[in-house]
Amino acid sequence: MQTKTPAFVPRLGLSGGHRQTLASFFLSRRIALPPAEARFIEVEPGVQVLAHCHWQSERQNALTVIIVHGLEGSSDSSYMQGIAAKGLARGMSVVRMNQRNCGGTEALAPTLYHSGRSQDIAAVAQNLIAQDRISRFVLAGYSMGGNLVLKLAGEWGSAGPRQFRAVAAVCPAVNLAASADALHLPGNRLYEQYFLWQLNRRLRTKARLFPGAFDTSRLRGIRSLRQFDDRITAYYCGFTGADDYYDRAAAAHVIDRIAVPTFILNAANDPFIRILPETRRTILDNPNITFIETADGGHCSYLGERNGSSDGRWAESQVVDFLSTI
Numbered sequence: 506m507q508t509k510t511p512a513f514v515p516r517l518g519l520s521g522g523h524r525q526t527l528a529s530f531f532l533s534r535r536i537a538l539p540p541a542e543a544r545f546i547e548v549e550p551g552v553q554v555l556a557h558c559h560w561q562s563e564r565q566n567a568l569t570v571i572i573v574h575g576l577e578g579s580s581d582s583s584y585m586q587g588i589a590a591k592g593l594a595r596g597m598s599v600v601r602m603n604q605r606n607c608g609g610t611e612a613l614a615p616t617l618y619h620s621g622r623s624q625d626i627a628a629v630a631q632n633l634i635a636q637d638r639i640s641r642f643v644l645a646g647y648s649m650g651g652n653l654v655l656k657l658a659g660e661w662g663s664a665g666p667r668q669f670r671a672v673a674a675v676c677p678a679v680n681l682a683a684s685a686d687a688l689h690l691p692g693n694r695l696y697e698q699y700f701l702w703q704l705n706r707r708l709r710t711k712a713r714l715f716p717g718a719f720d721t722s723r724l725r726g727i728r729s730l731r732q733f734d735d736r737i738t739a740y741y742c743g744f745t746g747a748d749d750y751y752d753r754a755a756a757a758h759v760i761d762r763i764a765v766p767t768f769i770l771n772a773a774n775d776p777f778i779r780i781l782p783e784t785r786r787t788i789l790d791n792p793n794i795t796f797i798e799t800a801d802g803g804h805c806s807y808l809g810e811r812n813g814s815s816d817g818r819w820a821e822s823q824v825v826d827f828l829s830t831i
Contacts, residue, residue, distance in 0.1 A: 513799045513819050516808045522774030525803025526696075529583070532808070534816070536586040539593070541601070545613070548605065548628035553613040555580070556629055557601040559593055560637075568670070569598040569639045570828060571630060575648030575678075575805065576620075577703040579608035584647055584675075584805060587818050591825040598639070602629055604650075611710050615718060619738050620649050620681055621754030623657035634668055643671040643828050647805045648778070651677025651769075652756045658767065659759025671831045673768040673824045676778045676805045679760065682731075682751035683779035689729045693777050696804075697730055704733055757784040760791065767794040768827040770820055772802030795827070 515521075519528050541557035548554055557580045561567035570592050574582045580601035589599040605614040605625060618625075626644065633639050646654035651674030658665070658672040678684045688697040705724055712719040723736050735747035744750035752758075769788065771780060780788075788796050799807075807820035815822065 513802055513807060514809055515801050516810050516817060519808050520801055522772065522776045522801070522803045523692075525772075525774075525801065525806040525808055526776055528808055529803065529806035534583060534587075536583070536590050538586055538589055544632075546629050546632045548625040551614075552605055552616060553610070554605050554625060554629065555603045555608050555610045555613070559589055559599045559601075561593075561596060561598045564598055565638045565640055567596060567598045568828065568831060569600060569633060569642040571600045571602055571626065571633070571642060571644050573602050573626060573644070573646040573650030573653050574604065574607065575646075575650050577607075577700060577707075578647070578650070579603055581608065582647075584818075584821060587816075587821040588645060588824060591821055592828070595825055595829050597825075597828065600629070600633065602626065606707060606711070611707065612714050615715050617708075617711070617738060617741050619742050619750065619754060620652050620678065621656070621750070623653050623660060626653060626657050627661075630666065630669070634666060640668060641670050641831070642668050643673070643831060644669075645673045645824055645828070646677065647675045649678050651675055652679050652681065652754070655679060655760055655763065655767070655769075656754070656756035658765060659756060659762045661764075662762040663764040665765070669765060671766040671768075671828060672763070673770075673827055675770045675820050675824065676772060676775050677756065677769060678778055679756045680779055680781045680784055681755045682748065683781055684777055685730045685734065685747075685751065687777040687779050689731065690777075696777060700730055701727065701733060704737070708737060757781070757787070760784070760794075761787050763791060763793055765793060766831060767791075768824065769794060769796045770823055771796070771798045772804070772807070773798055773800050774802065775804045778804060797823075
């Protein structure tokens with residue numbers, strides 16, 4: 506269902522999709538977080554991910570937020586820390602999860618990460634249930650992470666862990682092919698080149714850490730994210746090509762099965778996230794989903810004015826406000 510759109514007012518001088526997106530990347534911020542418990546969690550045999558856990562004193566009873574970053578992000582991404590700070594202030598425990606290979610953990614997995622590895626998040630949740638006996642948890646994700654948490658929620662449907670209560674996603678890449686192709690538009694090439702630079706560097710690091718496992722010559726001639734996913738992601742992760750990867754990894758196919766309260770926030774002027782009409786209809790037809798689309802906000806940015814009670818990070822506040830009702 507779609508609710509009345511709340512008023513997001515961009516910070517003075519920062520209206521527009523590109524301005525919002527770039528400003529959130531370049532504007533520094535100070536976030537005071539207490540020390541986190543670093544936990545290495547095995548998500549499949551021989552593969553570990555690193556999670557940074559911030560616990561309330563009563564960790565079994567507090568609502569636990571597992572938050573997942575976007576493409577080439579990490580647990581240290583600004584929005585990850587922002588959600589952690591806001592959630593902790595509202596009495597929640599927060600787990601900032603690194604996807605495999607992210608956050609300096611390339612040596613912990615002989616495989617690559619990608620937009621379909623929702624079972625990694627499931628393994629983290631099961632670890633927290635078994636080890637910390639958490640009684641309630643929710644999932645939150647940005648961009649690629651938004652696709653992953655929605656995908657997992659759809660895969661679980663009504664058969665997920667009894668502790669699973671809700672999911673929230675900001676600018677989720679639920680239609681992967683459309684969003685990858687939008688990245689290659691002339692006006693978005695800056696973003697695509699940044700992602701490609703980061704992904705190429707990561708693959709070269711993996712090749713050094715796991716000799717013989719990765720052929721860096723496959724990077725030659727790659728000029729788009731779709732080409733990277735066709736020649737690298739699909740090749741090394743068991744897909745027949747980029748089309749097969751985008752199709753099988755997209756949350757769009759299972760979003761109709763989500764059975765818990767769900768919050769999706771999207772900006773109409775996001776430079777490269779695209780939600781196709783059929784996916785939009787599926788979202789609106791699911792009564793468990795609250796879908797909000799604002800006119801402005803850019804990609805995962807939502808930089809509003811700061812005042813005494815707000816740091817201006819509007820999307821983070823919207824996510825935590827939603828989760829506080831669970």
